[in-house]
Every structure is written in C-alpha cells, then in structure tokens.
Amino acid sequence: MERKTATDKKRGTGAKTNNKKPAGNENSERWVEFWNASVRKKESVTDEEQAERWNERADDFGKHAGSEQRMKRITGLLAFLKEAGFTPKGKKILDIGCGPGALSIPLADAGAEVTSFDIASGMLDRIRETAKKESLKITTVEGSWWSADIDKLGFRNKFDLVIASSTPAIRDVETFDRMMACSKKYCYYNGYFGMNRAKPEDARKSLPEILGIESGRGHAFGPGGRAHGGPGLMFAFMYLYTLGYQPTIKFNNRVRPDMGWAEAVKRATERFGRDRKLTPVQKQTIKDYYKSAAVDGMIRHEPTNVSGMMVWNVKN
Amino acid sequence: MAKSDNAKVWAELWKTSVKKPDKEADRMQAVRWNQRSDHFGKHREEDKGRQQKKVADVLAILKDAGFKPKGATVLDIGCGPGALSVPLAKAGAKVTAFDIASGMLDRLKETVKDEKLDITTIEGSWYTADIDKLKFRKKFDLVLASMTPAVRDLETFDRMMACSKKYCYYSNFIKRDMGGKAHMEIHKILCETTGAKECAPVSHEHLHGQKDHDHGPAGHEKGPGPGLVYPFMYLYTLGYQPVIRMSHVKRVNERDWEEAADRTIEGLEKKKPLSDDTKKKLRDYYKSASKGGKFRSESETYSGMMVWKLKN
Numbered sequence: 370m371e372r373k374t375a376t377d378k379k380r381g382t383g384a385k386t387n388n389k390k391p392a393g394n395e396n397s398e399r400w401v402e403f404w405n406a407s408v409r410k411k412e413s414v415t416d417e418e419q420a421e422r423w424n425e426r427a428d429d430f431g432k433h434a435g436s437e438q439r440m441k442r443i444t445g446l447l448a449f450l451k452e453a454g455f456t457p458k459g460k461k462i463l464d465i466g467c468g469p470g471a472l473s474i475p476l477a478d479a480g481a482e483v484t485s486f487d488i489a490s491g492m493l494d495r496i497r498e499t500a501k502k503e504s505l506k507i508t509t510v511e512g513s514w515w516s517a518d519i520d521k522l523g524f525r526n527k528f529d530l531v532i533a534s535s536t537p538a539i540r541d542v543e544t545f546d547r548m549m550a551c552s553k554k555y556c557y558y559n560g561y562f563g564m565n566r567a568k569p570e571d572a573r574k575s576l577p578e579i580l581g582i583e584s585g586r587g588h589a590f591g592p593g594g595r596a597h598g599g600p601g602l603m604f605a606f607m608y609l610y611t612l613g614y615q616p617t618i619k620f621n622n623r624v625r626p627d628m629g630w631a632e633a634v635k636r637a638t639e640r641f642g643r644d645r646k647l648t649p650v651q652k653q654t655i656k657d658y659y660k661s662a663a664v665d666g667m668i669r670h671e672p673t674n675v676s677g678m679m680v681w682n683v684k685n
Numbered sequence: 686m687a688k689s690d691n692a693k694v695w696a697e698l699w700k701t702s703v704k705k706p707d708k709e710a711d712r713m714q715a716v717r718w719n720q721r722s723d724h725f726g727k728h729r730e731e732d733k734g735r736q737q738k739k740v741a742d743v744l745a746i747l748k749d750a751g752f753k754p755k756g757a758t759v760l761d762i763g764c765g766p767g768a769l770s771v772p773l774a775k776a777g778a779k780v781t782a783f784d785i786a787s788g789m790l791d792r793l794k795e796t797v798k799d800e801k802l803d804i805t806t807i808e809g810s811w812y813t814a815d816i817d818k819l820k821f822r823k824k825f826d827l828v829l830a831s832m833t834p835a836v837r838d839l840e841t842f843d844r845m846m847a848c849s850k851k852y853c854y855y856s857n858f859i860k861r862d863m864g865g866k867a868h869m870e871i872h873k874i875l876c877e878t879t880g881a882k883e884c885a886p887v888s889h890e891h892l893h894g895q896k897d898h899d900h901g902p903a904g905h906e907k908g909p910g911p912g913l914v915y916p917f918m919y920l921y922t923l924g925y926q927p928v929i930r931m932s933h934v935k936r937v938n939e940r941d942w943e944e945a946a947d948r949t950i951e952g953l954e955k956k957k958p959l960s961d962d963t964k965k966k967l968r969d970y971y972k973s974a975s976k977g978g979k980f981r982s983e984s985e986t987y988s989g990m991m992v993w994k995l996k997n
Contacts, residue, residue, distance in 0.1 A: 396929065396930060396931050399931035399932060399933045399987070400931050402933050402987075403859060403860065403931070403933065403987045406860075406985075406987075407860075603914055603918075606918075607914070607917075610921075610929070611929070611931065615926060618691070618921070618922070619691055620691055620694040620695055620922070621694070
C-alpha cells in the first residue's frame with residue numbers, strides 16, 4: 370500500500386486503465402530496461418521458423434504427461450484461479466500459445482468460452498478435433514503473438530481471463546503488455562523462475578552438452594531468453610510489482626522423483642530421440658551417463674527447476 | 686522463518702542457488718576488506734555528488750516507509766567506513782556499526798571522534814555471528830544491509846531480520862557489467878609477466894575506481910542469480926510488500942590513456958610492487974586500446990533497494 374501511494378504521488382498518475390499500456394513509473398521503467406537488456410535479440414528467430422518448430426512437434430506435444438498428472442495440474446489451476454476470484458463458467462478466456470489445448474480444453478469443459486491462439490496450425494488441428502468430439506466452445510486462431518495486432522483481432526479489452534502458460538509467445542515487455550491489454554479483468558501467467566545456477570567446479574556437464582545437442586529448443590526463445598533457464602516469471606512478476614500490482618503467486622517445486630538408472634536411460638533416450646535420430650554412440654553415452662551418476666542404482670534429480678504461476682486483476 | 690508452503694519452496698530454491706560456503710574464503714573476507722579499508726569509499730572529487738545522491742536516496746526510501754532516524758536504534762551490517770552509519774547518526778540515530786574489517790571500523794571510529802557521533806563499532810563476521818551473545822535479537826528499530834556481502838543467503842538474511850523489531854533495509858545489485866574486456870586483458874598481462882600460478886583477479890576498483898562485490902550474495906553477474914530477487918521474493922512469499930526502488934546507472938569514462946594506465950598501476954601496486962616489464966606491458970595495452978589518445982571504459986549497473994516493516 371505504501372509503495373502504491375508513493376509511486377502514484379511521484380508520477381501524479383491515477384488508476385491504471387487497461388485500454389492502453391499500463392501506466393509506468395520510474396521504478397517500472399528501470400525494471401523494463403533491465404528486462405529489455407536481458408532478452409535475446411528478436412531477429413534471432415522469425416515467426417515462420419517458430420511456426421515450423423512447433424508444427425514439427427504438434428503430433429506428440431503434451432502426450433507424454435499421464436492423465437493423472439494432467440488432472441492434477443488442472444485441478445490445481447482451477448483452485449488457484451478460484452482463490453483469486455475467478456470461476457470459468459460463462460467467462461470469455463484467451464489462451465495464448467495454447468498448444469494442443471492442455472488448458473483450453475478443461476476450461477471449456479468447465480463452461481468457459483475459449484479463444485485458443487497458437488502459432489502452429491498442427492496444434493490447433495488437435496484442439497479442433499477434441500472440441501468437435503466433446504462439443505466444446507472453443508474458437509481457434511492461428512497467429513504469432515510476437516506480431517499480433519490485437520485491434521485487428523478484436524482482442525483488446527475483451528476477455529475475462531487471459532492465459533499465457535509456459536509459452537514462448539510471451540517473450541518480452543512488448544508481448545507481455547499485449548497480453549495484459551486483452552484482458553478486462555484477470556491474467557494468468559505460468560513460467561520458469563529458474564535461475565542461472567553456478568555449478569561447482571567439479572560438476573558434470575549436462576547430458577545435452579555431452580551429446581552436443583541443443584536442449585529445450587521449444588522454449589529457447591522464451592521469456593528471459595535462455596533455454597528453460599530464463600527467469601521469465603521473475604521479469605514478469607517484478608514488472609507487475611513495480612507497476613503496483615500484487616499478483617497472487619504460487620511456486621511449483623518440480624522435483625522429479627528418484628528413479629532407477631535404467632528407467633532414466635529409457636526416458637532420456639526417448640526424450641532426446643524425439644527431435645532427432647540418436648546414433649548408437651549417443652545412446653551408449655546416455656547409458657554411461659546415468660549408470661555412472663547413479664547412487665545405489667538410483668538417479669536423484671536436483672530440484673532446480675522451480676516454476677511458478679501467478680494471477681492478477683488488471684484493474685486492481 | 687518460512688511459514689507458508691510457498692515461502693518454503695522459495696527458501697529451498699534460494700538455498701540451492703547460493704554458492705556453498707567456503708571456510709577459507711570466509712576467513713579471507715576480513716583480510717580482503719582490510720586490504721581495501723584505507724581507500725574504500727573515499728571518493729574522488731568528481732564522484733562526490735553521486736555518492737551524496739546515493740545516501741539521499743537511501744534516507745528518502747526509509748522516510749517513505751515511515752522510518753524516522755531521530756532517537757531510533759540502528760544496526761548497520763557490513764557498515765564499511767560508515768557511508769550510511771554516519772549520516773544516520775548525524776540525523777539523530779543511535780547506531781551500532783558492524784563489520785568484519787577492523788580497518789574499516791578504525792576509519793569510522795575516527796569520524797565518530799571528530800564529529801562526536803553516537804556510533805558503537807563491533808568487529809565480527811555476520812556469517813558466524815551469534816546474535817543472542819551479541820544481544821542483537823529484536824533490538825533495533827532499523828537493521829541495514831546495504832550492498833554488503835555479509836548478507837549472502839537465507840541464513841544470514843533471516844539473522845538480519847531477527848535483529849529488527851521494526852524496519853529492515855536491504856540493497857544489492859541486480860546485474861552489473863563493469864566492462865570486463867579491459868579487466869581480462871590486464872589479468873592476462875599480470876599472469877604472463879609475473880608467472881604466478883594463481884593470478885588473483887584484478888579488482889574492478891583498481892581498474893575503474895569502482896567497488897568490487899564479487900563475493901556478494903548471489904549478486905555478481907557470474908553468480909547464481911540476481912542478488913535482490915531472492916530476498917525480495919522470499920519476503921513477498923512471507924506476505925510482505927516491501928517498498929522498492931530500482932536503479933539503472935550507465936557510465937562512460939574517458940580519460941587520457943596514460944592517466945588510465947597510471948591509475949591501474951597505482952591501484953595494483955597498493956597490493957604489491959610490479960616489475961618494470963609488467964608496467965610497460967600494461968601501458969602498452971592502454972595505449973593500444975585507446976582511440977585518439979583516450980581510453981574509454983563503460984560500466985552498467987542495475988541495482989535495487991527495499992524497505993519493509995516487520996510483522997509482529
């Protein structure tokens with residue numbers, strides 16, 4: 370409260386309008402400079418390249434999660450939204466970077482009218498199939514959020530809830546502001562809060578490094594700019610806070626369960642083999658990697674990937 | 686300290702993100718800071734205005750948060766030569782100034798004597814401080830940790846909070862880029878010419894007249910993460926809404942290459958004498974790296990300060 374008063378007084382600004390860019394202040398401007406300086410150059414990937422990447426993955430994307438895991442995620446999300454005052458029934462929702470509909474589908478199922486936006490037609494094909502089969506109110510819109518014209522799309526100030534869940538569609542201040550501008554009430558953002566972690570001197574190289582392959586390519590251009598390591602949530606959260614919002618936030622400590630090394634090999638081989646054909650040497654490398662890393666036959670995963678979700682009311 | 690699940694998850698991330706404590710490095714802290722205590726925070730004429738503004742900014746944010754110095758008890762952790770202790774005492778506070786380096790405290794004591802201020806100095810390491818023995822627990826109206834490596838992780842942060850009965854102030858870097866190219870070149874020259882097995886990195890202060898915080902809490906650009914974000918998020922998950930100010934300073938420094946070279950050499954020789962060969966190579970570097978006789982160095986710093994009032 371004190372902070373809000375201080376900023377408003379300083380800038381002489383009143384309540385925020387959600388028709389345009391959020392009214393900034395000196396503090397938020399400093400943070401925006403930091404955010405801008407931390408994001409990779411935009412030219413490094415084009416809309417077309419991004420569409421192609423995601424279309425390549427469209428057939429399988431999101432199919433690895435078990436139904437139980439998916440169910441748990443959705444229940445958690447709905448409870449979180451409810452806590453902030455949002456219930457889906459009869460509401461208009463925009464799901465940016467919806468993918469095959471991991472959130473769009475259950476939200477439509479809960480009674481919302483969902484606009485699902487994605488760069489990859491292949492992902493949207495999958496959603497439409499499901500929507501048809503289950504008679505859900507979902508409209509799909511294909512496009513790149515990076516260059517989206519929300520006035521032409523008729524998105525501005527239109528939705529009760531705008532979602533951006535672990536998507537590279539929101540990659541900087543510009544695309545984040547654009548997301549906010551579409552909402553007349555709530556926004557939901559989910560992203561990694563992963564920090565650059567200093568490795569101890571003797572740390573093993575990561576498996577992708579050893580294999581010489583690029584990892585996390587899907588999100589390599591995500592918020593913060595770095596593959597899965599980009600502290601996207603930090604930038605977005607701090608930006609909101611300096612603007613005077615107090616988002617409800619919940620961290621997710623994704624500790625992967627311990628598993629036998631053979632199981633870890635199986636999973637990694639599948640994971641890395643998804644986007645490329647692994648050579649016998651690479652397969653052997655993966656095997657050796659986990660075998661030597663195992664303690665009493667088990668692989669322990671370190672809890673480094675902390676992600677978080679946050680929800681805020683654009684009018685508060 | 687961590688009460689909610691959210692705060693626990695965050696605390697866990699913080700814990701796994703900081704460097705493992707290194708006893709030898711901790712012991713060296715006192716040595717390192719004592720080495721620098723003669724010159725630390727002594728500002729060149731051209732920088733004095735900037736330094737005054739910094740202090741004014743700190744006093745302003747404290748005021749915004751509701752803190753009044755007059756008659757208040759203040760603990761200044763990692764006080765150095767007293768950049769904040771002195772103005773706060775002048776404004777009427779009763780200050781306990783805590784630092785690991787006796788050399789810093791000696792300088793502060795001189796100022797205290799000259800200006801008759803209410804400042805008590807205590808020498809110690811915050812990493813191992815027993816706040817009950819020190820009788821610090823819940824004792825101060827304000828506890829400060831300003832740009833100090835003393836508060837570097839969850840443990841030392843909780844310890845800081847435990848000493849306050851009202852306000853806390855914390856500031857740190859978010860990101861800094863001190864123009865690393867010259868730094869590395871000079872490091873290389875020193876390694877080559879002295880043949881040292883382990884070359885101690887040149888401090889930025891020697892090169893640019895700026896402070897070197899490479900042992901700060903997760904604050905260095907090579908460190909595990911932005912120094913302000915961990916403590917801020919920790920507080921937020923605990924239900925605090927700190928008053929916060931961000932700052933972004935970009936500076937370009939241009940001076941005659943000879944002067945720039947001399948400053949570096951002078952700075953390095955405060956530690957140990959350099960051979961003529963090393964000096965020549967350093968001068969050659971500055972000459973070759975300059976344009977039109979001017980050597981240009983750039984630095985860019987993002988930092989933030991925050992104040993919060995403890996819940997009872």
